[in-house]
Amino acid sequence: MNSTYTGWLLIPTDTGVDLAPGWVRVINGIITEVNTAGFAERVEFGDDSTLILPGLIDCHLHIPQFPVIGAGGLPLLTWLAQVVFPEEAKWADADYAEAVADLAATRLLSVGTVAISAFATVHAEATQRAINVMGRRGLRGFVGQSLMDRECPPELARPAMQLLREAAKLEQCSGIYPIITPRFAISCSPELLHGAGALARKLGQPVQTHLAETRPELERIAELFGDEPYTAIYDRFGLLGPRSLLAHCIYLSPEEQAIINRSGSVAAHCPTANTFLQSGLMNKGAMEQAAVRLALGSDIGGGYERSMVRVARAMVETARIVALESGDAEAVPSAAQAWRMITRGNAEALGLADAGRIEPGVRADLVIARPDPEAFTSPDPLGFLLHAWDDRWITATLLQGDIAHGQIPE
Ligand SMILES: [Zn+2]
Structure with missing residues (x-):
């Protein structure tokens, strides 16, 4: 299983989170590559109005x-x-x-x-x-x-x-x-x-x-x-x-x-x-x-x-x-x-070293969402996403790269 998802990546850091356009590659349930140099084309799912965050x-x-x-x-x-x-x-x-x-x-x-x-x-x-x-x-x-x-x-x-x-x-x-x-x-x-x-x-x-x-x-x-x-x-x-x-x-x-x-x-x-x-x-x-x-x-x-x-x-x-x-x-x-x-x-x-992150080597437990597009043009995208959050935005929840909720359109 080898999939690539693109969108705005919500990446936790030592003190907060970064939100950056990029893509993640998932092989056999593990994130193997994270790139924040821009959106990718020819991917399994995602575009410039997709949000990808850790489960x-x-x-x-x-x-x-x-x-x-x-x-x-x-x-x-x-x-x-x-x-x-x-x-x-x-x-x-x-x-x-x-x-x-x-x-x-x-x-x-x-x-x-x-x-x-x-x-x-x-x-x-x-x-x-x-x-x-x-x-x-x-x-x-x-x-x-x-x-x-x-x-x-x-x-x-x-x-x-x-x-x-x-x-x-x-x-x-x-x-x-x-x-x-x-x-x-x-x-x-x-x-x-x-x-x-x-x-x-x-x-x-x-x-x-x-x-x-x-x-x-x-x-x-x-x-x-x-x-x-x-x-x-x-x-x-x-x-x-x-x-x-x-x-x-x-x-x-x-x-x-x-x-x-x-x-x-x-x-x-x-x-x-x-x-x-x-x-x-x-x-x-x-x-x-x-x-x-x-x-x-x-x-x-x-x-x-x-x-x-x-x-x-x-x-x-x-x-x-x-x-x-x-x-x-x-x-x-x-x-x-x-x-x-x-x-x-x-x-x-919880002592889970490979959860709650988007980085190579961690499990691909991810949430893929399609927020209202104005979230990404907001002066404070993270504030918009937090305060206006709507579960209907969630396209899929992935566990080890497999769909555990929702569906990824073909
Ligand atoms: Zn209680």
Whole structure:
């Protein structure tokens, strides 16, 4: 298989992205050549109104929650009880879980998402099926069994030892790997948190969890754990490190930010979920000043947006609102920084060295789009593409050079 695509190439760099006319050659699923000296002729697809960008990456989402996107809009703990837990309980039926995971894969690929870090449910068989479906559909990244042994409906709670035994047996499928997934410290006993940290070290697996999403959550944490700061709890149980993804991180003291910085953990910012559940606004500038590594997640279904482009736009909007208060307009990310975040930035957060890039040697996981042509004559093409983004522009999503969504006209 040898194909060449031409168009405006959105190429992530160390600090942002470049947009340049050029072409990419793909041989056997790998990008072998990238040229930015102008559009090419006689290619498989593309012209001067085509956009070619790396497949997008979503660092935090919940596969079982695709069927309940947009439901409720309640505060976190009420929304979990009324909307999420009843839906996740349905994953006791592994066939149902597999169907939902397949639907989720279809939806993700349709908006250009090619790699994920995702929660499944507390059910071991359903989690394995979700890993298998995502792997077979060609996505990459991580899917974890959601660990809960308290503070949830009885049909979703499991003894800690059972959960740890089950999580240890999960197997990789193609590019999807298991990840240790304590849901959050409210729903995990100290025994389960301790076991999860030990299991991550023993198996060499990454960790994902939630941290400091809402104020009522912090109050419950204080009731359960006393004065110990939320972040310090995860640290004590060995759950922090360069391969740990911490979703939300809205309400953190400078001391907690310093713990995260020292551990090298990544804070997964989820701006659409934070407004939908009225959780709060993360101060991205303050996190950057504390030198905390940041990634971006849709947090489906607390987040209602499947498109990572619109999640990135929400990140910019949230930063603007925060800047109204702080007066620190410098903290608002540029469109180039937003594009980098959902491509190479999120790939680095997931430890995927050959994702989120357009360069020789990386996998040809690409999105090919036909934006409104004025995007390319705009004084700020990257800003236009980010803010006016429309999924109908997507012609195809390619995984290893093969069409996984859409079609390339002959
Ligand atoms: Zn979440």
